[in-house]
Amino acid sequence: MNLFTDIRELVLASIHAMQADGALPGELNLVPVTVEPPRDPAHGDMATNAAMVLAKPAKQKPRDIAEALAARLATDPRVASADVAGPGFLNLRLDPSVWQGLPKAILMAGKDYGRSTFGAQQKVNVEFVSANPTGPMHVGHTRGAVVGDALAALLDFAGYDVTREYYINDGGAQVDVLARSVYLRYLEAHGESVEFPEGTYPGDYLVPVGQKLKELKGDAFVGKGEEVWLAEIREFATEEMMELIREDLRVLGVVMDNYYSEKSLYGTGRIEAAIADLEGKGLIYDGVLEPPKGKKPEDWEPREQTLFKSTEHGDDVDRPIKKSDGSWTYFAPDIAYHYDKVTRGYDQLIDIFGADHGGYVKRMKAAVSALSGGKTPLDIKLIQLVKLFKNGEPFKMSKRAGTFVTLRDVVDQVGADVTRFIMLTRKNDAALDFDFDKALEQSSENPVFYVQYAHSRICSVLRNAAEKGVETSDAALADVDLSGLDHPTELALIGKLAEWPRLVETAAKTHEPHRVATYLQELASDLHGHYNRGNKEVSLRFLQDDPKVTQSKIALARAVAVVISAGLGILGVTPAEEMR
RNA sequence: GCACCCAUAGCUCAGCUGGAUAGAGCGCUGCCCUCCGAAGGCAGAGGUCUGAGGUUCGAAUCCUCAUGGGUGCGCCA
Numbered sequence A: 001m002n003l004f005t006d007i008r009e010l011v012l013a014s015i016h017a018m019q020a021d022g023a024l025p026g027e028l029n030l031v032p033v034t035v036e037p038p039r040d041p042a043h044g045d046m047a048t049n050a051a052m053v054l055a056k057p058a059k060q061k062p063r064d065i066a067e068a069l070a071a072r073l074a075t076d077p078r079v080a081s082a083d084v085a086g087p088g089f090l091n092l093r094l095d096p097s098v099w100q101g102l103p104k105a106i107l108m109a110g111k112d113y114g115r116s117t118f119g120a121q122q123k124v125n126v127e128f129v130s131a132n133p134t135g136p137m138h139v140g141h142t143r144g145a146v147v148g149d150a151l152a153a154l155l156d157f158a159g160y161d162v163t164r165e166y167y168i169n170d171g172g173a174q175v176d177v178l179a180r181s182v183y184l185r186y187l188e189a190h191g192e193s194v195e196f197p198e199g200t201y202p203g204d205y206l207v208p209v210g211q212k213l214k215e216l217k218g219d220a221f222v223g224k225g226e227e228v229w230l231a232e233i234r235e236f237a238t239e240e241m242m243e244l245i246r247e248d249l250r251v252l253g254v255v256m257d258n259y260y261s262e263k264s265l266y267g268t269g270r271i272e273a274a275i276a277d278l279e280g281k282g283l284i285y286d287g288v289l290e291p292p293k294g295k296k297p298e299d300w301e302p303r304e305q306t307l308f309k310s311t312e313h314g315d316d317v318d319r320p321i322k323k324s325d326g327s328w329t330y331f332a333p334d335i336a337y338h339y340d341k342v343t344r345g346y347d348q349l350i351d352i353f354g355a356d357h358g359g360y361v362k363r364m365k366a367a368v369s370a371l372s373g374g375k376t377p378l379d380i381k382l383i384q385l386v387k388l389f390k391n392g393e394p395f396k397m398s399k400r401a402g403t404f405v406t407l408r409d410v411v412d413q414v415g416a417d418v419t420r421f422i423m424l425t426r427k428n429d430a431a432l433d434f435d436f437d438k439a440l441e442q443s444s445e446n447p448v449f450y451v452q453y454a455h456s457r458i459c460s461v462l463r464n465a466a467e468k469g470v471e472t473s474d475a476a477l478a479d480v481d482l483s484g485l486d487h488p489t490e491l492a493l494i495g496k497l498a499e500w501p502r503l504v505e506t507a508a509k510t511h512e513p514h515r516v517a518t519y520l521q522e523l524a525s526d527l528h529g530h531y532n533r534g535n536k537e538v539s540l541r542f543l544q545d546d547p548k549v550t551q552s553k554i555a556l557a558r559a560v561a562v563v564i565s566a567g568l569g570i571l572g573v574t575p576a577e578e579m580r
Numbered sequence B: 001g002c003a004c005c006c007a008u009a010g011c012u013c014a015g016c017u018g019g020a021u022a023g024a025g026c027g028c029u030g031c032c033c034u035c036c037g038a039a040g041g042c043a044g045a046g047g048u049c050u051g052a053g054g055u056u057c058g059a060a061u062c063c064u065c066a067u068g069g070g071u072g073c074g075c076c077a
Helices: A003-022 A050-058 A062-073 A096-100 A102-112 A139-155 A173-189 A204-215 A226-250 A270-280 A333-345 A354-369 A407-414 A416-423 A434-440 A447-467 A489-511 A514-536 A545-569
Strands: A046-049 A078-084 A089-094 A124-125 A161-166 A260-261 A284-288 A304-308 A347-355 A378-383 A386-390 A432-435
Touching: A003 A046, A003 A062, A003 A089, A003 A489, A003 A545, A050 A062, A050 A089, A062 A078, A062 A089, A062 A260, A089 A096, A096 A489, A102 A545, A124 A139, A139 A161, A139 A226, A139 A378, A139 A386, A139 A407, A139 A416, A139 A489, A139 A545, A161 A173, A161 A270, A173 A204, A173 A270, A173 A432, A204 A226, A204 A434, A226 A407, A226 A416, A226 A434, A270 A284, A270 A333, A270 A354, A284 A354, A304 A354, A333 A347, A333 A354, A347 A354, A354 A378, A354 A407, A386 A434, A407 A416, A416 A434, A416 A447, A447 A545, A489 A514, A489 A545, A514 A545
Parallel strands: A124 A161, A124 A347, A161 A260, A347 A378, A386 A432
Antiparallel strands: A046 A089, A078 A089, A284 A304
């Protein structure tokens, strides 16, 4: 159900007919032919660039092609008029009945209106959050979590087979630091007074973890050296932190399909297997890297390391996979992890990283390209910083200091819906200002409330209709005559609804869930505009004296509500029925 | 030094992956409730899309260079 693709099919069919008649050459690339809503409504309902795109390969003047095409299109009952404009645009005006049929179609499709088969059930793995299991999630993670989750939902809606995955960085030195920090809290629970030296995590969130460890182990570890407790506490603390993170995600409304442990790659031969794959392709060698030019580290000495020839796959320099002492760098397990994803048979991989990981994009893409033989595309979305404001004052967040603003802090104050929506109003590679005051404000300055308000207004209309005894169920609306929906603002609203399926596909194709948020704001704006017109022009109100007319208006109102719910559903935001 | 990202109204940002006269919100000016929710709406003012080249029927969008800002750059993950 997508009017634009329907009409594009019609245009293509007409072109084929012209080819059959010899009016156009048989060999033409029709992919660039588009049918879009014109920016200026005065140009009609839809516009196609067909004539301009085909002019050159067909060796004809664009306007000539347009004229001929227009004549053919005009014979279709759905097309009211087809006019050539400008350099060769073909502006189509559709028969009003085409538009007027849409609200019913939307109600019949329900929440599936706009759902697409575009993705053809391709398997996509979206890896996101992947915060180190060393503490609660902070605001920076929150944005990545929301973007990843919404992107996954969007892809699902667009017809992909999506897996949401979290990569647990539980293999590196930071979990040793965590274990030592928990040990200190454990001693504290035994009444010792402790200090947190540089390089440990002093955050309060480890206090209950130390307590719990005491309950579990008694004084077994007191006064003992690391060799006794490190491994066990590391295990215990990591699990505790993951519990914390899972709960954070749950509060945000994010549910992962899969948690993948970095640790599971060590000692199991999986890193070795991935590296062996690259070695088999001649991409592993021992060598010495050049120091970075300009900014040479103080203690630079040339050292021989095992390197991955990432330059053969688009990187700028080759990357070390082993440290000079022979142990793996962090990059090695990352390669193994992505190797695993490739061998699990995904058609497409998406990683959501923090912007501070921008330096790893090329090497990661190089690794996946090498491992998959160029077959599995990897898209990496970098999530820019969130700057928090309250009363015009910026907050600082610092994980080291243990005073960072956590996901909980934000969600507790403004709620998950507001948090999610606001974090999805900007494209991922632009920094985002998050203003607590505005987030809580209930006005048009707050996009969440603006969209929610549109939805609850419709719900309010439905309640009023019910009081008047007007039946507004799907069944009751199925036979209603909608030909009275002919006012420009009504048709504009329907036109906006018609764009939803297109938008879903574009947003999915570009991996940009923020487009959904933008669209919803536009749709809400159209609804509010139309609604307010009803103050002056009584005939535009949803509630009319004639129940039949009321039902036709309600069909439109409900169709808008359906699309708002569907859009909010992708963003993971609950549509409000009432706001007080 | 190198790489990646960003630059659009006074401010915060959209711009449908190349289309026609570049759009919202805030702020500013003037309006709209006897009326389905004014938590809203309408109208006006406000632009050399950072700059210079290029690609083509057509560029804010793609390519090159420059300028300004952000991020990162072997034994941290």
